[in-house]
Amino acid sequence: MLRYLTAGESHGPELTVIVEGMPSRVPIQKEKIDEQLRRRQQGYGRGRRMQIETDTVEVTSGIRFGETLGSPITMRVVNRDFKNWIEKMSVWGNPPENLKEVTRPRPGHADLAGGLKYDHEDLRNILERASARNTTTVVAAGALVRQLLELFKIEITAHVVEIGGVVAKPDTLDFQQLIDAADRSPVRTADQVAEAKMIAKIDEAKERGDTVGGIFEIIVRGCPPGLGSHVHNDRKLDAQLAGALMGIQAIKGVEIGLGFEAARRFGSQVHDAIVYQAPRYLRPSNGAGGIEGGMTTGQDIVIRVAMKPISTLYKPLASVDMKTKEVELAAVERSDHCAVPAASVVGENVAAFVIADAFLRKFSGDSLREIQAQVAAYQSMVEKR
Ligand SMILES: Cc1cc2nc3c(=O)[nH]c(=O)nc-3n(C[C@H](O)[C@H](O)[C@H](O)COP(=O)(O)O)c2cc1C
Numbered sequence: 001m002l003r004y005l006t007a008g009e010s011h012g013p014e015l016t017v018i019v020e021g022m023p024s025r026v027p028i029q030k031e032k033i034d035e036q037l038r039r040r041q042q043g044y045g046r047g048r049r050m051q052i053e054t055d056t057v058e059v060t061s062g063i064r065f066g067e068t069l070g071s072p073i074t075m076r077v078v079n080r081d082f083k084n085w086i087e088k089m090s091v092w093g094n095p096p097e098n099l100k101e102v103t104r105p106r107p108g109h110a111d112l113a114g115g116l117k118y119d120h121e122d123l124r125n126i127l128e129r130a131s132a133r134n135t136t137t138v139v140a141a142g143a144l145v146r147q148l149l150e151l152f153k154i155e156i157t158a159h160v161v162e163i164g165g166v167v168a169k170p171d172t173l174d175f176q177q178l179i180d181a182a183d184r185s186p187v188r189t190a191d192q193v194a195e196a197k198m199i200a201k202i203d204e205a206k207e208r209g210d211t212v213g214g215i216f217e218i219i220v221r222g223c224p225p226g227l228g229s230h231v232h233n234d235r236k237l238d239a240q241l242a243g244a245l246m247g248i249q250a251i252k253g254v255e256i257g258l259g260f261e262a263a264r265r266f267g268s269q270v271h272d273a274i275v276y277q278a279p280r281y282l283r284p285s286n287g288a289g290g291i292e293g294g295m296t297t298g299q300d301i302v303i304r305v306a307m308k309p310i311s312t313l314y315k316p317l318a319s320v321d322m323k324t325k326e327v328e329l330a331a332v333e334r335s336d337h338c339a340v341p342a343a344s345v346v347g348e349n350v351a352a353f354v355i356a357d358a359f360l361r362k363f364s365g366d367s368l369r370e371i372q373a374q375v376a377a378y379q380s381m382v383e384k385r
């Protein structure tokens, strides 16, 4: 079983994650984690913060000479921006005299509900932790554990399919295209015309002081059949994936396979026939998106994820000053205009963590060799069925 815990504020000194449950003797490359962190910082529409940060990970426990020890792995990501916030984010002492408190909650952000729940007058005490800056640690955790999955040829990719209503490939959401997904290369980028239109949409939002959301697709390739389980709702892999992905800031919808489209079709147009071609069972289509009964079928897992537009609007919506109760415009924090490409990298690594956890529940063991032996035994068992 894998789990992680993160800590850190957006403008505090650093973010930390502790990952527990990685077996011993798994070779780990720091460069692979840093590469995912670099990808997370990319994408048109990001704000100025990304020009300040150059995210890399420092590992302070659990790895020796490039291999996991089997003990908890601690990773840190430093906030370069902290040097501009030292007084405003001080752990001890009193607030500086010129401190500007955030008192006008932004619709769509955690400000209002968080301020009420945690009894804070300065809503910065909420937004610092609600911020998607924390996704650095989540990505680092996923980028770490997917190095185990790579050894078993399980690959995870993600790509943007829609931004602000502009669809990357007009046919991406088509039934036939979706079920053919298994036959296509996992690395797919938006075609250039659509990309230009998306960029124009983000520019339009920026000019209006507005923001846009979008949809990205994650594909997990190479899972054996039987990760997850049908026996309890919380052990179902689709439930775990949806829950983890919904946990990412600003994610408002998750579909697996045909998702909502399945609800509009006859069963014969949704379910995937079963054929046997020794030594395995095959499916000519993949409307199920690689999961049936909460378990992997062995086909690609296809997940689509919807992100709402960024909440901070440079042309703000109406709000209320929580100190005066006067009608005011919402606070404006330095912000992204669109972070769908970044969110797709977060989603990819979040999915990787869920899959790695399911993999280790199926093939549990304390060392890589123990797990390799279990995988080999299961493969030969499945091939005789
Ligand atoms: C990669 C990424 C970057 C984000 N950047 C911003 C941002 O710059 N400004 C903002 O207001 N919200 C941003 N968000 C969204 C907020 O963090 C999120 O809306 C807020 O925490 C409230 O959570 P909820 O939208 O899940 O309800 C970002 C989200 C992600 C995934």
Ligand SMILES: C=C(O[C@@H]1CC(C(=O)O)=C[C@@H](OP(=O)(O)O)[C@H]1O)C(=O)O
Pocket: 010, 047, 048, 049, 050, 053, 130, 131, 132, 133, 134, 135, 136, 249, 333, 334, 335, 336
């Ligand atoms: C810092 C990141 O994203 C931040 C997420 C975020 C929010 O409210 O979620 C608000 C912005 O923070 P800042 O005001 O410091 O620019 C984003 O930049 C990051 O992705 O690394």
